[in-house]
Amino acid sequence: MQYSKTISLECPHCDTKCQFVQVDSSHRFCKSDELHHIAFICTNCQGIIATKWNASVDNVSDFQSRPTSYGQCLNSYYPLVGDWKPRVNLSLITNNEVKDDFKEATGCYNNGFYNACMMMARRAIQQEMLINKAKGDNLYQQIELTGISKKLKALLHKIKNFGNHGAHPDFCLYDENGNQIEDKKEFAKLSLEFLDRYFADEYEIDSLVENAPKSEKELDS
Numbered sequence: 001m002q003y004s005k006t007i008s009l010e011c012p013h014c015d016t017k018c019q020f021v022q023v024d025s026s027h028r029f030c031k032s033d034e035l036h037h038i039a040f041i042c043t044n045c046q047g048i049i050a051t052k053w054n055a056s057v058d059n060v061s062d063f064q065s066r067p068t069s070y071g072q073c074l075n076s077y078y079p080l081v082g083d084w085k086p087r088v089n090l091s092l093i094t095n096n097e098v099k100d101d102f103k104e105a106t107g108c109y110n111n112g113f114y115n116a117c118m119m120m121a122r123r124a125i126q127q128e129m130l131i132n133k134a135k136g137d138n139l140y141q142q143i144e145l146t147g148i149s150k151k152l153k154a155l156l157h158k159i160k161n162f163g164n165h166g167a168h169p170d171f172c173l174y175d176e177n178g179n180q181i182e183d184k185k186e187f188a189k190l191s192l193e194f195l196d197r198y199f200a201d202e203y204e205i206d207s208l209v210e211n212a213p214k215s216e217k218e219l220d221s
């Protein structure tokens, strides 16, 4: 598709073929993927999408002023639906595989893929158990046999359950009265929040303690 300030696309929010208008001042050239990123808004449902464009020029005003001169062409677009962000400082998660799984889980949630989010959150804890060399044939045992506190184990078991729910259509979840509950968005959000809490306890507390002012006695030890 050629570039224009008004474009027609299948809207991922309202599932209709819609007109989109460019959001003013949202155009940036991304040095990381070398594509032009521009936000557009659906004139039907007002949902926002991120679009990425190929072009042979990286200058934004050249791209805008001569829309057909630099091979401008739509590369991809996706809905912006969520803005969940981890509270934990991600740089403290030293293992990149665990960190990448957590980031992917967050990306799934923010794009509305809740089953995928729960599965990725489960994957992150399994990755974490493998790195900690936790013994056990399955994730339940690995969590049980790891050296973490009872409270954190309970938290990880909940993330595992959400992951099972995301992966298996017949793995149901219930409230305290035994009524089945079905709220994938909420489950996915809880998976992320529990994971965030686990990382904060496992990684952040050590760093906070290490960087805090020390007593004379602590300096000597």
Ligand SMILES: [Zn+2]
Binding pocket: 011, 012, 013, 014, 015, 016, 018, 042, 043, 044, 045, 046, 047
């Ligand atoms: Zn729409």
